[in-house]
Amino acid sequence: MSSEAKQPIRVPRRGAIGAAVTFARRGLTRRPLQTALLLFVLTISLAGTMTIMAVLSGIKAQMFRDLQRVGLDVVNIQMTPNMQNLLLSPLMMEDTKWMLNAAEGGKLAPFRVDMAVGADLVESRSGEFLLLTTTHQWGGIAPLELVEGRFLEVNEKDACVLDEQVADRIYPDRSAVGENLFVSVEGRIQVFEIVGVLKDPFAIRKKFDELDFAGAARSTINRILEFKSVYITGDFSEPHESVHGAVVKVPEGVDARKVARAIQKATDERDLPTVAWARREWVENVMKGADLTTQVASLLWVVVLFVTGIMILTISLVAIRERYRELAIRRTEGAYRLQIVGQLLLENILLSALSGCLALGIAQWAGEILEARYLSWAPTFLWHEMTLALGLGIGIGALATVIPAYRAASLDPVEVLRQN
Amino acid sequence: MATDNKTALIQLEGIHKTYQDGVLKVHALCDINLSVGRGELITIMGPSGSGKSTLLHILGCLDHPTEGRYLFDGEDTNEYRDRKLAETRNQRIGFVFQSFNLLQRETAIENVTLPLMYAGANEAQSRAKEALRKVGLGERLNHRPGQLSGGEQQRVAIARAIVKRPDVILADEPTGNLDTQVGSNIKDVFKNLHADGLTIVLITHNPDVAEMGTRKLKLRDGQLEA
Ligand SMILES: Nc1ncnc2c1ncn2[C@@H]1O[C@H](COP(=O)(O)OP(=O)(O)OP(=O)(O)O)[C@@H](O)[C@H]1O
Ligand SMILES: [Mg+2]
Numbered sequence: 001m002s003s004e005a006k007q008p009i010r011v012p013r014r015g016a017i018g019a020a021v022t023f024a025r026r027g028l029t030r031r032p033l034q035t036a037l038l039l040f041v042l043t044i045s046l047a048g049t050m051t052i053m054a055v056l057s058g059i060k061a062q063m064f065r066d067l068q069r070v071g072l073d074v075v076n077i078q079m080t081p082n083m084q085n086l087l088l089s090p091l092m093m094e095d096t097k098w099m100l101n102a103a104e105g106g107k108l109a110p111f112r113v114d115m116a117v118g119a120d121l122v123e124s125r126s127g128e129f130l131l132l133t134t135t136h137q138w139g140g141i142a143p144l145e146l147v148e149g150r151f152l153e154v155n156e157k158d159a160c161v162l163d164e165q166v167a168d169r170i171y172p173d174r175s176a177v178g179e180n181l182f183v184s185v186e187g188r189i190q191v192f193e194i195v196g197v198l199k200d201p202f203a204i205r206k207k208f209d210e211l212d213f214a215g216a217a218r219s220t221i222n223r224i225l226e227f228k229s230v231y232i233t234g235d236f237s238e239p240h241e242s243v244h245g246a247v248v249k250v251p252e253g254v255d256a257r258k259v260a261r262a263i264q265k266a267t268d269e270r271d272l273p274t275v276a277w278a279r280r281e282w283v284e285n286v287m288k289g290a291d292l293t294t295q296v297a298s299l300l301w302v303v304v305l306f307v308t309g310i311m312i313l314t315i316s317l318v319a320i321r322e323r324y325r326e327l328a329i330r331r332t333e334g335a336y337r338l339q340i341v342g343q344l345l346l347e348n349i350l351l352s353a354l355s356g357c358l359a360l361g362i363a364q365w366a367g368e369i370l371e372a373r374y375l376s377w378a379p380t381f382l383w384h385e386m387t388l389a390l391g392l393g394i395g396i397g398a399l400a401t402v403i404p405a406y407r408a409a410s411l412d413p414v415e416v417l418r419q420n
Numbered sequence: 421m422a423t424d425n426k427t428a429l430i431q432l433e434g435i436h437k438t439y440q441d442g443v444l445k446v447h448a449l450c451d452i453n454l455s456v457g458r459g460e461l462i463t464i465m466g467p468s469g470s471g472k473s474t475l476l477h478i479l480g481c482l483d484h485p486t487e488g489r490y491l492f493d494g495e496d497t498n499e500y501r502d503r504k505l506a507e508t509r510n511q512r513i514g515f516v517f518q519s520f521n522l523l524q525r526e527t528a529i530e531n532v533t534l535p536l537m538y539a540g541a542n543e544a545q546s547r548a549k550e551a552l553r554k555v556g557l558g559e560r561l562n563h564r565p566g567q568l569s570g571g572e573q574q575r576v577a578i579a580r581a582i583v584k585r586p587d588v589i590l591a592d593e594p595t596g597n598l599d600t601q602v603g604s605n606i607k608d609v610f611k612n613l614h615a616d617g618l619t620i621v622l623i624t625h626n627p628d629v630a631e632m633g634t635r636k637l638k639l640r641d642g643q644l645e646a
Binding site: 016030338 | 482483506511523537538539540580
C-alpha cells in the first residue's frame with residue numbers, strides 16, 4: 001500500500017458516462033415519490049399536448065379530404081345572391097357562349113332552379129325542394145357522390161336523381177331508387193323515375209363556409225341553396241332558354257382563378273347580376289381560415305407546456321433543495337460542477353423521455369376515446385408534431401432543471417454540510 | 421519519517437483565513453505555516469472555534485485561504501480551478517467527517533464506489549469490497565447508512581476515503597459522534613492505515629486519539645502552537 005499511496009491514481013475517464021447514467025438511474029429510483037410526481041405531471045401535460053396536436057391535425061386532414069370532394073377545377077357562375085335574381089332574372093342560354101369562351105375550352109353545364117313540390121303516391125309523402133334542371137354533364141363536372149343508383153344520362157327525360165335529404169324525407173324507410181316521384185312545378189305535374197340518390201353536394205361547402213372569411217358574402221348563395229334538390233335533365237338547346245347559372249370544368253393546366261376572373265369581367269361588362277368564383281380559391285381561403293383557427297388553437301398546447309414548465313420548475317426547486325446535502329457530499333468526493341448539473345439534467349431527460357413514451361400511449365388512447373365519443377374526425381398523430389412535443393417536453397424539463405441544478409452545484413459544499 | 425521541504429506532500433505558507441460575518445471580521449486562521457511529509461500521522465487538537473475545520477477544508481481543497489500559499493505535492497493550489505480541485509479531492513485526498521457524510525439513499529458499497537465512479541476507475545466493485553473488508557465491514561455491503569450503527573457508518577466513510585488510494589487522509593473529529601469503545605476501534609483503524617504507510621491529518625478533541633500522532637499540533641485562536 002505504501003508505494004500505491006505515493007502514486008495518485010490517474011485513471012482514464014472512460015467510465016464516466018456509464019457512471020453518470022448509473023447515478024441518474026439511482027437518483028430516480030431511490031426517490032420513488034418525487035419521481036412519480038414528476039413523471040405524472042410531465043406525462044399528463046405531454047399527453048395533453050400530444051392529444052391537442054393530434055386533434056388539430058386531424059381536423060385539418062379531414063377537412064382537406066372533404067374539400068377535395070367539391071372539385072377544385074370548377075368555376076361556379078351564379079346569379080348574385082338575392083331571391084329576386086334567383087327566381088326572376090335568369091340568364092339566357094346564349095349568354096353561356098361567351099362564358100365558355102372565357103373558360104378557354106372548358107366543359108360547361110348550365111342549370112335552372114325552380115321551386116317544386118314532390119310526392120310519392122305509394123308512400124303518400126311529399127316534400128318541397130329545388131328542382132335543378134341541368135344536363136347530364138353536371139355529374140361529370142361537379143364531382144357528385146352517389147349514395148345509390150346512378151346519375152342522369154344524355155337526354156334522359158323522365159328520370160331524376162334525389163339528394164339524400166329529399167330521399168330521406170319522402171322514403172324514410174326504404175330505397176328511393178326505382179320509385180316514381182310526382183313533381184309539381186307551378187301547377188304542372190310530371191312523373192320521374194328515381195334513378196339515383198346523391199350525397200348533398202352543398203353539405204361539404206356549407207360545413208366550411210364560415211371559415212371562408214374572404215368569401216363570406218358568397219355563402220349567402222349557399223344558404224339560399226340549402227333547399228334540398230332534385231336533379232332532372234334539360235337540353236338547353238334554345239338560345240333564349242333561361243338558365244340561372246352554370247358550372248364550368250376548367251381544362252387541365254388552366255388556372256381556375258383566372259377563368260373565374262375572366263368570366264366575372266365578361267358578365268360585368270354585360271351588366272349581368274352574376275358572380276363567378278373558382279372552387280379552388282374557395283378551398284384555399286377555407287384552408288387559410290383553418291390554419292388561422294388551428295394556430296390560435298395551438299396556443300392551447302403552448303399554454304399547457306408553459307404551465308408544465310412552471311410546475312416542473314417549482315418541483316425541481318424543492319426537490320433539488322432537498323438534495324443539497326447529497327450534492328455537497330458528491331462535490332466533496334470529487335464531482336465537479338458540471339457533473340452535478342449533468343446528473344440532475346440526465347435524471348430529468350430520462351424522466352422526460354419515459355414520460356414521452358407514456359404520453360404517446362395515453363394520447364393515442366385519449367384520441368380513440370375522443371373519436372369514438374365526441375369527434376367526427378380521427379385525431380392524426382404526425383411524427384414531426386409528436387417529436388416536437390417530446391422535444392419541447394424535454395427542453396422545458398431541462399430548462400426547469402438547469403437553473404436550480406446550476407445553483408445547487410455552485411453552492412459551497414463546506415457551507416452546505418455545516419448548515420445541514 | 422523526516423519532513424523534507426522539497427518532497428513535502430503538504431506545504432502551508434503564511435495561511436490566513438478571514439470570514440466576513442456581517443460587519444464582523446472573523447479571523448479563523450492566522451499565519452499558519454505547516455509542512456506535512458508522506459507517511460506522517462498528524463493530530464491537531466484545539467478548543468471549539470479555534471479554526472481546526474477551517475484548516476482541514478483548506479488542506480482538502482474544499483476552501484481557498486484568504487491569504488498565503490498552499491502547495492500540494494509541490495503545486496500551488498491557488499491556481500487550481502473547479503475541475504482540478506474536484507479531481508484532486510476525487511483522486512488524492514480522502515475525507516472522514518464527524519458526521520460521516522454518507523449518501524443516505526445508497527448502500528455501503530455504493531457509497532464506497534462513489535469516488536471511483538467519478539474517476540471513471542475500473543474494478544470499482546472489487547476495490548470497494550476490499551476497502552470495506554479492510555475496515556472490517558466485509559459483510560454489510562448492501563446496508564444503507566440508516567441500517568448501520570454510528571461506528572459502522574464511520575467505517576464506511578473510512579473505506580470511501582481509502583478506496584481511492586489517496587495521498588492523504590483528512591479526518592475531522594472522526595470519533596466525535598461515537599462512544600468511547602467504538603471511538604477507540606475507529607482509532608485502531610487509523611492506526612492500521614498509518615502502519616500501511618498512509619499520510620493522515622486528524623483533528624480530534626480526544627487526547628487518547630491525539631496521542632497516536634507522529635506529530636501532535638495544537639490550534640488556538642487560529643494559530644498553531646508547537
Ligand atoms: N462560513 C463561515 N462564516 C463565518 N464564520 C465562520 C465560517 N466558518 C467558520 N467560521 C468561524 O471561524 C472560526 C473557526 O471555525 P472552525 O469551524 O474552523 O472551528 P473548529 O475549530 O472546527 O471548531 P469545532 O471544534 O467546534 O468544530 C469560528 O469562530 C467560526 O465561527
Ligand atoms: Mg470543526
